[in-house]
Amino acid sequence: MADTIFATSSGRPPAAIAIIRISGAGAFDAASRMAGKLPPPRRAGLRQLRHDGVLLDEALVLAFPGPASATGEDLVELHCHGGRAVVAAVERSLSAQSGLRLANAGEFTRRALINGRIDLAEAEGLADLLAAETEAQRVAAMSAAEGRVSRAIQGWIDRVAMLAAQVEAALDFADEDDVEDDPAAMGQVRSGMQLLSDDIEAVLAQPPVDRLRDGIRVVLAGPPNSGKSTLLNRLVEREAAIVSPISGTTRDRIEVAVAHAGLPFLLTDTAGLAGATADPIERIGIARAHRAIEEADLLLWLGDETPPRRDAIWLHARSDAVGRDHVPAGPMLAVAADHPTTIAALWKLLTSRAQDLVPRVDHLALGTTQRRQCHTAALALAEPWADLLIGAEHLRVAHSALAAILGLNSTEHMLDTLFGRFCIGK
Template sequence: MARALPQPRRASLRRLYDPQSGEELDQALVLWFPGPASATGEDLAELHLHGGRAVVAAIETALGNVKGLRPATAGEFTQRALMNGRIDLTQAEGLGELLSAETEAARRAAVHASEGGIRKKVEQWNDRLLNVSASVEAELDHSDEEDVAAVIGSGLSYRRDCIALAEELERALASPSVERLNEGIRIVLAGPPNSGKSSLINAMTGRDVAIVSAIAGTTRDRIEMAVTRRGYSYILTDTAGLATKTDDPIEAIGIERARQALDAADAILWLGDENPDIASDASIILIHARCDEPERDATPDDRTPVSSKTGAGLSVLWEKIEELASRHIPAESAVFFNERQRRLITEWKNRLEAAAQEEDLLLVGEQLRLARSLCDQITGRAGVEAMLGDIFARFCIGK
């Protein structure tokens, strides 16, 4: 016989029975969350079962026989919370990013987003935008009234406000995307043939990922290895030696791919004794490789001595890499945006810049109106139906 529901939000120990056969299935903790004060905004019950597969399967079968019940689809609870106004779209995306976080930096960013950090930042920007819009609309509607004209004249101009907000959006876009937190910092090992690149990547990863040989030109293609260290993710890339000239067509392809890797690098570990001739915006750490060899015991002042054989200097090298990583991906950054949000913020910035260039106040007002609609798209108040399926398809079942 069915008993009364437990008190809301208080765990109660109950026996669970099959509603058709009456068979006892488990003794479990039951929690009852009446809507709208629940995670989804709807009536919600949680069953905390014993973890055996047979127990879970029996409960699922019994629930499946109850009319009106069905298994939840991927992300359905979060989607219901979004549709019922319990969370906004940035929080839903933050939960999805938390499920896929692979580094400490990604986890922190996802938790911040899921707790409303992105929404709060976007709403701060939107409040400033609304103030500018209100000023422009007031001037359009009441410019002939002396008291309104005096208020407008004593305030900040719309151009200055638009430019200031656009510059703040630009600074936000300068931070890496959420996706980048998991992809990692791209570290490329480069230098002439036989300079010790393959030995160094093996020492840094603790695995024999690259073939090491005294024969110059052993590495013909890029070798990549993912490493996670102290909350940062890295992609280490071993490249073919940058020979000044080669008649080997395979080696030439390897050199070209090495240069492509250098172009995309965030940081370069240069193992050549000569200074690198590389046109790149990446940070460069000059390595004095094979410092354990007697003829190489003198280290130039601008070089970091490293021995792949003895491990000498590896900890110092990692400290320098981590210092670079902290500049590329600040460990305590306030807000990281995903690619969808960054695309909308970029368009928002462009609208503000266009408004600042306009002379006709009607056109200024239209640009600001379009900018406000972009804010609504970021938080999910408008124009999100088409993307919901793609967002929640990445969630686990139910969540």
């Protein structure tokens, strides 16, 4: 039998209200020892919370019998006053009860998954929702948490199951000596598998959700003293990078997260791309700059020479400096640190480019692991075969890959990694 767990599920005190949740087979008994008779299910009741006869607080108490609760188990919520001393006293009282323990990070949601209240895709969406800092992150996470990804994946699983049933039927009615005598049945299954593979690939062609979670990587690159650090500071509106006329001031990558127009960006300042150098630290910085350029979602190139990537946003930097008032052919935008209109124009360009790198609100957004499993399924479904037994095996592989997205064959390590992203109490 699983332990009965408890934790504060609201924000860190002090606060107006603190919600302390208790979940497990002993939840009702534990709450009754403190609050006396519990109110009817799903109805709030005002109760005095006591420990060894000492009044701890007056709180609203709600009881949710399992399995129709957030965790699928008996669950009680204590809505206490949100002072630190009150919360600490209630938690000490619960800790003193035999069979109760403080919940681990994400353990309430993990129990909801294990007890079938949510699936793995919904749990991942909830984790992203808790971490959301921009509107785009919130919208994508809410879509997953409310089951949009799950419904799509389940629909694909159902289609695989129907195709597998057709294969089983064809095998059952085929002659033992020749299971390939029904070309019509084989053709129908093949076309169904290919159509499903095409549908999955169409979703995989959309941008991944990871750029919303991790930020769109914008790398500022160019030769030394080309204005990279100054431009970074203007874009993030604070002194995030050291600015100096001394060549080689920036030796390592400086990363700054910023939200703009509802989108998350990760701006990276890099070491100046100088020629050969005897300084080993500078060589490491230049190597990291080259790697950042390769990995960038968007590259801001501040050099006067042709950018190293054809898709780079080529800037005519320091356009207010002496001798740089003329914009040569090549750069698409002139920027100057002391001219806010040029910074605004650059943000407009970055936002426009970024919109094409993140999933649209009306499209299904998948994460890296989900995309990998879908790719495995699509490949298996599109694999040519001549024997129904081989076709059945391809369907089994596709089913297994899609089921993994919903957590139907998840490993403990994978679950530990996911729920380690949650806070205690969720």
